[in-house]
Amino acid sequence: MAVKSKIKGIDNRKLILDTANTLFKKQGAQKTSLSDIAKKAGISKGTLYYYYTTKRELIYDIARDHMETITRALIRWLKDMSSEIEPMEILAHVYRTVVNASQRSKLHLYLIEEAISGDKELMKRFRASYTKWNNLLSDGFARILPKNKKDDIPALAALALTSITGSLIQHQLGNKQLPYSDMARVLLK
Amino acid sequence: MAVKSKIKGIDNRKLILDTANTLFKKQGAQKTSLSDIAKKAGISKGTLYYYYTTKRELIYDIARDHMETITRALIRWLKDMSSEIEPMEILAHVYRTVVNASQRSKLHLYLIEEAISGDKELMKRFRASYTKWNNLLSDGFARILPKNKKDDIPALAALALTSITGSLIQHQLGNKQLPYSDMARVLLK
Amino acid sequence: MAVKSKIKGIDNRKLILDTANTLFKKQGAQKTSLSDIAKKAGISKGTLYYYYTTKRELIYDIARDHMETITRALIRWLKDMSSEIEPMEILAHVYRTVVNASQRSKLHLYLIEEAISGDKELMKRFRASYTKWNNLLSDGFARILPKNKKDDIPALAALALTSITGSLIQHQLGNKQLPYSDMARVLLK
Amino acid sequence: MAVKSKIKGIDNRKLILDTANTLFKKQGAQKTSLSDIAKKAGISKGTLYYYYTTKRELIYDIARDHMETITRALIRWLKDMSSEIEPMEILAHVYRTVVNASQRSKLHLYLIEEAISGDKELMKRFRASYTKWNNLLSDGFARILPKNKKDDIPALAALALTSITGSLIQHQLGNKQLPYSDMARVLLK
DNA sequence: TATGAATGAGCCTTCATTCAT
DNA sequence: AATGAATGAAGGCTCATTCAT
Numbered sequence: 001m002a003v004k005s006k007i008k009g010i011d012n013r014k015l016i017l018d019t020a021n022t023l024f025k026k027q028g029a030q031k032t033s034l035s036d037i038a039k040k041a042g043i044s045k046g047t048l049y050y051y052y053t054t055k056r057e058l059i060y061d062i063a064r065d066h067m068e069t070i071t072r073a074l075i076r077w078l079k080d081m082s083s084e085i086e087p088m089e090i091l092a093h094v095y096r097t098v099v100n101a102s103q104r105s106k107l108h109l110y111l112i113e114e115a116i117s118g119d120k121e122l123m124k125r126f127r128a129s130y131t132k133w134n135n136l137l138s139d140g141f142a143r144i145l146p147k148n149k150k151d152d153i154p155a156l157a158a159l160a161l162t163s164i165t166g167s168l169i170q171h172q173l174g175n176k177q178l179p180y181s182d183m184a185r186v187l188l189k
Numbered sequence: 190m191a192v193k194s195k196i197k198g199i200d201n202r203k204l205i206l207d208t209a210n211t212l213f214k215k216q217g218a219q220k221t222s223l224s225d226i227a228k229k230a231g232i233s234k235g236t237l238y239y240y241y242t243t244k245r246e247l248i249y250d251i252a253r254d255h256m257e258t259i260t261r262a263l264i265r266w267l268k269d270m271s272s273e274i275e276p277m278e279i280l281a282h283v284y285r286t287v288v289n290a291s292q293r294s295k296l297h298l299y300l301i302e303e304a305i306s307g308d309k310e311l312m313k314r315f316r317a318s319y320t321k322w323n324n325l326l327s328d329g330f331a332r333i334l335p336k337n338k339k340d341d342i343p344a345l346a347a348l349a350l351t352s353i354t355g356s357l358i359q360h361q362l363g364n365k366q367l368p369y370s371d372m373a374r375v376l377l378k
Numbered sequence: 379m380a381v382k383s384k385i386k387g388i389d390n391r392k393l394i395l396d397t398a399n400t401l402f403k404k405q406g407a408q409k410t411s412l413s414d415i416a417k418k419a420g421i422s423k424g425t426l427y428y429y430y431t432t433k434r435e436l437i438y439d440i441a442r443d444h445m446e447t448i449t450r451a452l453i454r455w456l457k458d459m460s461s462e463i464e465p466m467e468i469l470a471h472v473y474r475t476v477v478n479a480s481q482r483s484k485l486h487l488y489l490i491e492e493a494i495s496g497d498k499e500l501m502k503r504f505r506a507s508y509t510k511w512n513n514l515l516s517d518g519f520a521r522i523l524p525k526n527k528k529d530d531i532p533a534l535a536a537l538a539l540t541s542i543t544g545s546l547i548q549h550q551l552g553n554k555q556l557p558y559s560d561m562a563r564v565l566l567k
Numbered sequence: 568m569a570v571k572s573k574i575k576g577i578d579n580r581k582l583i584l585d586t587a588n589t590l591f592k593k594q595g596a597q598k599t600s601l602s603d604i605a606k607k608a609g610i611s612k613g614t615l616y617y618y619y620t621t622k623r624e625l626i627y628d629i630a631r632d633h634m635e636t637i638t639r640a641l642i643r644w645l646k647d648m649s650s651e652i653e654p655m656e657i658l659a660h661v662y663r664t665v666v667n668a669s670q671r672s673k674l675h676l677y678l679i680e681e682a683i684s685g686d687k688e689l690m691k692r693f694r695a696s697y698t699k700w701n702n703l704l705s706d707g708f709a710r711i712l713p714k715n716k717k718d719d720i721p722a723l724a725a726l727a728l729t730s731i732t733g734s735l736i737q738h739q740l741g742n743k744q745l746p747y748s749d750m751a752r753v754l755l756k
Numbered sequence: 757t758a759t760g761a762a763t764g765a766g767c768c769t770t771c772a773t774t775c776a777t
Numbered sequence: 778a779a780t781g782a783a784t785g786a787a788g789g790c791t792c793a794t795t796c797a798t
Binding site: 405487509532534551553 | 595597676680682683684697719725726728732737742750753754
Binding site: 579610611614618 | 781785
């Protein structure tokens, strides 16, 4: 019984998280009401509040998930950097993957908006994540650049990261024709 | 009389626009209520309605202003591209200027969020603006690049524009240490 | 000048009345705002208020027009009652005419609703009109009924008038298949 | 506990319905605000929303109640038609009962107005109800009319129904002297 | 006569949150 | 653990009316 309850509890927490994730991706956090989530998850609002005292907490959990997913993906790509695949192709691939994860990148922008519009805690976490992602990219570039270009690594990493984020915005706005391959080539030239 | 009324009317319209601008920059459009605007502007909600039948209309007006401002600034910079100033310095300056216009760039992100979360019309306008900005940047690069690099222009313009937008986000999130000069140098190398 | 003004004034009054009439018929008085009227009439709200201090006054004027129109139509029909046309056909014609003046009968119901929901003055006028219409119908029946049925006249007039009004409602509600000829025949049998 | 809650919930729903009913009857649906209802019922606007997401839903519920009440009353009367009471007296009684349910008949007119002024759904329901009432009346007349008059039944039913509705309007407008007995006699003669 | 800027009260609706059970 | 009834503040919007010019 106790066990069963616990399991059920865990299930519910995950259920809420998944449902919220889906809805946040579709409509953004601000436009998703807790009623929406409860209804779609098939639980009561009371239950939702049992697991998340505040909408904010729910957002935090989702943001954490989201950032970790990105980090994991970046690490996976960097592994390829050391393999025999052409670096330029890898970078172009990163661009395309990030940008095409349409729902996910929508969530990314929604969360950024949340952070910027006053959520200090969320802002802190985003800042930390960006730093980590920047470092990961730097590591990647370090492995592929010739010695005489090592000094460019910080600038390159920053360029890549900012450009990817910016591309994500343009893609969301409907500009789906950016020359990702050329951009990657110019960067790595 | 008639004139005074007209002036008064114009004043009020401008007053509303300015007040909304200020508040949107501070808290975003979604979190700024029409009551907030009216209160801060010292007019009644009815008056606000007299000038803007819909919150959306107000947002559109502000977005238009905002985009035009960016366009004008970009054109100004490009004029410098043809002067004797170092291109790299100009580009670094663009980065810094865009990014440091803190309130303005906050507004930029808020408006993008509005667009992405369902405002088709706003999205269209943003897309058009991004295309225009991209073309302006291409013109600028065309003037400074040697002939044998002309093929890189589209990629360079896209890189610059996406990277600037991405930098803006990172800056808003509190990362104020991006190596803009180096980024500009690497891009133009 | 003075004359011209006066004429213009009269024109404006009529213009307002006609415009309001059109809109009231289409959407009802409650759902027609004074702004709607002013806009459609191509005048300012101020001008509208110059002629009608209150929305109510405007409604009264329109109601008066409307009732007079009905009265005139009834008198016209009654003239036919004395001619060689079959009474039953005349009565069926009345039914059909009243009921098919779709817009006009919509206005009729809207005005009744206004009256019932608290406008004592309008109610008084309606009551007076109904009495007059009832008398007119009585006169008509008096001319066509044989002597031994004279006693039925008040009941017949009441039946006809209430039934016509009721038919108008059913017609507005979409029941357009009432057996008007048979109803008229049964009444006059 | 659970039961009490449920009962409380049911009570509140009924409380809202009753309160709305009272106010609608007094002032009409359009002139009754949800605030009015909440205030008079002694609950918050939020609670009202909990039970009725929309004013329209509330109106539908009330309209349904109202139409069912009429239907039930009609059926009751028709039962008498087969008993030994004089048909004419029964019909006159119907007239008087309908017409004297002053508040109720006011609601009837308000609802009709709602339907006519654009509520397609309500209009459909009214049309269906009128058809049903018409059929019920036809059944009643079928039982009391001699065989040689069977052909008049549809016209008679239509006459009765429209006339009753029309009487209701006149009564609401203050004309409380209609000769119901005579009208019934003439109809059934 | 005519205008239109300005108002303020009010409307319907939304929603995060609380709490007794 | 879970429920769902209840709340109240707030949001965007509408509109009859006033009034200086």
